[in-house]
Amino acid sequence: MILPIVQYGHPVLRERCKPVEEVTEEIRTLAADMLETMYDANGVGLAAPQIGVALRLAVIDVAHDPECISFLKVNGEDAALESIMPLIFINPELELVGEKERDTEGCLSIRDMRAEVTRPNAVKATLPQFDGSVLVIETDGLLARALQHETDHLNGVLFIDRLSPATKLSIKRKLRRLAAEG
Numbered sequence: 001m002i003l004p005i006v007q008y009g010h011p012v013l014r015e016r017c018k019p020v021e022e023v024t025e026e027i028r029t030l031a032a033d034m035l036e037t038m039y040d041a042n043g044v045g046l047a048a049p050q051i052g053v054a055l056r057l058a059v060i061d062v063a064h065d066p067e068c069i070s071f072l073k074v075n076g077e078d079a080a081l082e083s084i085m086p087l088i089f090i091n092p093e094l095e096l097v098g099e100k101e102r103d104t105e106g107c108l109s110i111r112d113m114r115a116e117v118t119r120p121n122a123v124k125a126t127l128p129q130f131d132g133s134v135l136v137i138e139t140d141g142l143l144a145r146a147l148q149h150e151t152d153h154l155n156g157v158l159f160i161d162r163l164s165p166a167t168k169l170s171i172k173r174k175l176r177r178l179a180a181e182g
């Protein structure tokens with residue numbers, strides 16, 4: 001089921017989300033709906049607060065572009081990108097590694113806005129799965145960026161919080177209008 005995506009200005013986007021303690025049928029359905037919603041909106045990631053649920057749950061799929069990363073290790077072994085896509089995870093923990101890199105980001109909760117965001121270009125992500133297993137993913141590129149962007153959502157942080165002061169200033173009026181539209 002395609003769910004409405006919460007837009008900038010809604011307080012749920014600023015909440016520190018609660019850990020998922022138990023994977024219920026409801027959580028599984030929610031994750032499936034989040035994937036459907038993300039694909040429908042042509043996004044590469046979606047976090048639960050974006051559909052109004054303040055839980056530490058997110059989905060990512062960057063399989064459309066195998067060139068978007070330069071390496072991938074899953075639990076210490078080299079792996080193919082499509083082997084872990086789509087990625088569904090709860091209660092993620094991120095270790096940020098690598099050089100800082102600027103790249104363009106957007107967000108399904110902030111309509112019509114893209115901006116350059118500087119982030120570390122690689123991560124080591126510990127991603128608990130629904131079946132109780134844990135994926136430890138080391139990667140860079142778009143996947144590292146998406147993991148940081150979605151984990152930020154679970155902490156009530158949006159990509160616009162990470163812009164340079166000059167960029168922030170330049171989009172201030174547009175953000176105020178978006179917030180007013182809700």
Ligand SMILES: [Zn+2]
Binds near residue numbers: 106107108109153
């Ligand atoms: Zn987002």
